[in-house]
Amino acid sequence: MDARMRIEQSLARAIGVAQGRGGPPSLTAAMRSAVFPGGARIRPRLCLAVARACGDDNPSLAVAAAASIELLHCASLVHDDLPCFDDAATRRGRPSIHRAFGERIAVLTGDALIVLAFQALARAADSAPARLGNLVLIISRAVGAPHGIAAGQAWECEQTIALAPYQRAKTGALFAAATAAGASAAGYDGAAAWCLLGERIGEAYQIADDIRDVVSSEHEVGKPTGRDEALGRPNAVNQMGLGSAVERLEELVRSAIKVMPNCPGAEDLRAHILAEAGRLLPRQLARPAA
Amino acid sequence: MDARMRIEQSLARAIGVAQGRGGPPSLTAAMRSAVFPGGARIRPRLCLAVARACGDDNPSLAVAAAASIELLHCASLVHDDLPCFDDAATRRGRPSIHRAFGERIAVLTGDALIVLAFQALARAADSAPARLGNLVLIISRAVGAPHGIAAGQAWECEQTIALAPYQRAKTGALFAAATAAGASAAGYDGAAAWCLLGERIGEAYQIADDIRDVVSSEHEVGKPTGRDEALGRPNAVNQMGLGSAVERLEELVRSAIKVMPNCPGAEDLRAHILAEAGRLLPRQLARPAA
Numbered sequence: 331m332d333a334r335m336r337i338e339q340s341l342a343r344a345i346g347v348a349q350g351r352g353g354p355p356s357l358t359a360a361m362r363s364a365v366f367p368g369g370a371r372i373r374p375r376l377c378l379a380v381a382r383a384c385g386d387d388n389p390s391l392a393v394a395a396a397a398s399i400e401l402l403h404c405a406s407l408v409h410d411d412l413p414c415f416d417d418a419a420t421r422r423g424r425p426s427i428h429r430a431f432g433e434r435i436a437v438l439t440g441d442a443l444i445v446l447a448f449q450a451l452a453r454a455a456d457s458a459p460a461r462l463g464n465l466v467l468i469i470s471r472a473v474g475a476p477h478g479i480a481a482g483q484a485w486e487c488e489q490t491i492a493l494a495p496y497q498r499a500k501t502g503a504l505f506a507a508a509t510a511a512g513a514s515a516a517g518y519d520g521a522a523a524w525c526l527l528g529e530r531i532g533e534a535y536q537i538a539d540d541i542r543d544v545v546s547s548e549h550e551v552g553k554p555t556g557r558d559e560a561l562g563r564p565n566a567v568n569q570m571g572l573g574s575a576v577e578r579l580e581e582l583v584r585s586a587i588k589v590m591p592n593c594p595g596a597e598d599l600r601a602h603i604l605a606e607a608g609r610l611l612p613r614q615l616a617r618p619a620a
Numbered sequence: 621m622d623a624r625m626r627i628e629q630s631l632a633r634a635i636g637v638a639q640g641r642g643g644p645p646s647l648t649a650a651m652r653s654a655v656f657p658g659g660a661r662i663r664p665r666l667c668l669a670v671a672r673a674c675g676d677d678n679p680s681l682a683v684a685a686a687a688s689i690e691l692l693h694c695a696s697l698v699h700d701d702l703p704c705f706d707d708a709a710t711r712r713g714r715p716s717i718h719r720a721f722g723e724r725i726a727v728l729t730g731d732a733l734i735v736l737a738f739q740a741l742a743r744a745a746d747s748a749p750a751r752l753g754n755l756v757l758i759i760s761r762a763v764g765a766p767h768g769i770a771a772g773q774a775w776e777c778e779q780t781i782a783l784a785p786y787q788r789a790k791t792g793a794l795f796a797a798a799t800a801a802g803a804s805a806a807g808y809d810g811a812a813a814w815c816l817l818g819e820r821i822g823e824a825y826q827i828a829d830d831i832r833d834v835v836s837s838e839h840e841v842g843k844p845t846g847r848d849e850a851l852g853r854p855n856a857v858n859q860m861g862l863g864s865a866v867e868r869l870e871e872l873v874r875s876a877i878k879v880m881p882n883c884p885g886a887e888d889l890r891a892h893i894l895a896e897a898g899r900l901l902p903r904q905l906a907r908p909a910a
Contacts, residue, residue, distance in 0.1 A: 348765040348766060349765070350765070352767075353766020353771050354775045354777070354778055356777055356778060357774035358766060412727065414722075415724055432704075435777050437702065437730075438774050438777075440727075441734060441763075441764075441770045442770040442771070444731060444735060445765075446765070448760055449757060449760035449764060452752070452757050453753075455753050456753060459750050459753055462742070462749065462752050463743075463745050466738055466756070467742050470736070470738055471739070474638060475640070475651060475735075476640035476643020477640065478732075480731045481644050481647060484647035484725060485644045487724050488644055488646060
């Protein structure tokens with residue numbers, strides 16, 4: 331079964347557990363809607379690609395770690411779209427969760443997805459309990475304070491934004507967790523060494539997101555564009571110009587590959603990263619990967 | 621060191637980790653403010669009392685489980701106070717988090733406290749990794765969907781509230797987790813048997829909270845009162861009258877003690893529960909414990 335399908339199945343299993351019997355219907359419908367249909371699933375696919383490169387001796391734990399990371403990503407999108415943050419009307423081409431289900435259910439959907447991420451991980455760790463602690467630490471650091479997603483979103487509320495920690499927390503941290511968790515789920519000794527690869531890919535992804543925010547239409551990306559300028563948020567294109575932003579993105583992908591730790595499946599992982607990088611840019615800007 | 625002080629120290633350690641270096645100042649200040657100074661810490665003290673009754677062979681894991689439960693309780697209060705829910709101006713006699721720090725920081729504070737709860741647990745489980753999975757499952761079920769706190773809050777958004785699952789999810793679930801996690805952290809085999817005790821105590825606590833909402837002043841309880849009637853939420857006093865509500869509370873405490881599983885420290889735990897029950901009612905209604 332290919333990685334994409336394994337991820338969808340793992341997410342569906344987790345959402346099925348949260349749905350259970352006799353739960354409040356709106357909350358479980360909103361949780362499902364926040365996760366399906368998904369986006370590119372770029373983080374969980376990266377997680378699985380690293381696990382595979384590290385031998386993947388426990389595929390069910392690796393896919394649970396991947397799903398956990400995607401659930402946390404989805405949770406952050408739901409809260410980021412709330413009226414008090416971006417007040418986004420659409421996400422992935424459909425009404426945002428608070429538009430479809432109301433603001434209260436949107437807050438609770440984010441909360442319940444965060445909880446579900448850790449629950450899904452714990453359920454899968456039955457087969458390798460000694461790996462659970464490290465996985466929970468890797469993933470929790472990527473989404474909490476002081477350096478995870480919540481911290482990244484909180485930087486937007488400060489009078490002065492420290493740009494590097496803001497971007498690292500808001501985007502880089504979960505990519506770093508995706509690579510480290512993939513290695514850790516596969517029992518790789520010293521999974522922390524994988525963080526740097528994830529951080530570089532996260533930074534490249536952040537620049538690609540900035541580029542799409544400037545050059546793409548809402549129809550193409552399924553969410554409002556031009557938001558960074560409207561909300562006064564830092565954007566690489568506005569800061570360095572489009573050409574330099576594209577160059578910086580390509581440089582980051584090359585340097586990501588350079589910092590990849592030794593592992594049995596290094597060649598396949600390199601190919602995965604280059605193929606993914608080729609999809610980061612809007613079609614009109616895409617160039618063949620180096 | 622007494623239980624209360626151990627809990628405060630464990631919470632302070634967790635908040636210290638979340639504060640770290642170089643995090644966004646408002647978020648970490650708000651997280652601290654959501655946790656300190658605390659309320660009665662009734663759930664973590666119950667958790668530690670059960671761990672002690674079960675032999676408490678790993679005190680640092682037990683206190684981490686207790687702190688984790690309190691962090692999740694604090695997170696739920698922050699989100700419950702938000703403008704889209706109760707819109708509470710005060711909590712524990714001080715401005716609520718969204719009044720003091722803004723709505724965005726309040727949403728992120730709840731998120732980051734949920735994450736911190738699992739992180740603190742994982743950090744403490746180094747000494748007994750085989751116990752972590754069960755603890756994460758016990759605690760996550762109590763706060764997520766379909767039967768945890770988020771589900772309880774979501775019932776308030778449904779057209780018709782199913783009363784029993786609503787109250788069990790919103791209040792009972794975390795009390796049940798407090799007893800089960802206390803037993804599980806102490807290595808008690810079959811910790812699920814402890815849930816019933818926690819559920820009964822949680823139900824008694826819910827009735828006490830309903831009574832305070834009707835008969836106490838905002839000054840006495842540190843948060844707005846009369847909210848259930850104002851928000852059209854179910855309240856035991858409004859449903860069965862004050863006298864019957866007090867009787868029901870006392871009956872629940874007696875039945876809680878009856879369902880307590882066998883354990884080495886049963887006598888001390890019974891005394892703890894009776895002493896706590898004596899503090900549940902507002903002073904003007906308190907009667908000597910049976």
